[in-house]
Amino acid sequence: MLEKNRHLKKKHSDLPIINERIPFPQIRLIDQEGCQLGILSIEDALKSADIAGLDLVLISNKSNPPVCRIVDYGKYKFNQEKKAKEAKKKQHNSSLKEVKMRYKIEEHDYKVRINQALRFLQASDKVKATITFRGREIQHANLAIELLSKMAKDLEAVAEVQQSPSRDGKNMIMILTPKK
Structure with a gap:
C-alpha cells in the first residue's frame, strides 16, 4: 500500500503547475501568441487567462520572477508528450x-x-x-x-x-x- 502511494505522489509531482496551483505572488506572463505581457500579480494573470478561455501554465520557476504562459492545457500536454517521445526515439544507450x-x-x-x-x-x-x-x-x-x-x-x-x-x-x- 505504501509503494502505491509513493507512486501516486511521483505521478502528481510530474504534472505541470497550472492555474490556482501556481504558488508565486508575481509572475512574468507570456500570452498565447508568445508576446511578453510583463510582470503581473497571479490574480491579474489568472483573469487574463480566464478572459482568453485558456489556462495559465508555469513554464519556468527557475527565473526571477517565474515565467507563466497562457495556453490550452490539453494542447500543451499533448505537445510535451510528443517532444518526450521524439527525444526517447533519438537517444541510443550504447552498451x-x-x-x-x-x-x-x-x-x-x-x-x-x-x-x-x-x-x-x-x-x-x-x-x-x-x-x-x-x-x-x-x-x-x-x-x-x-x-x-x-x-x-x-x-x-x-x-x-x-x-x-x-x-x-x-x-x-x-x-x-x-x-x-
Missing part, C-alpha cells in the same frame, strides 16, 4: 559488447571477429575485445597484445581505443569506442 578470441586464432576466425566488432561499432556500441588464456598460455601475453593492436589498427577507421590492451587475470582486454 558494451564483447568479442572473445584466443591468441592463436586462425585468420578466418579473426576476420569474423573483426566483422562482429565492426557491426557493434556501427550500431554505436562499445566493444570489449577479450583474449583468454588457458593454463600456461599466459606466458604469451606479448602475442595477445600484438593481436589486439592489430585489431585496433584494422578498426581504426571506425573506432578509437578507449582502454589499451591490459591484463585482467587470465584475460587480456582492450576497449574500443565508435568514432564520432
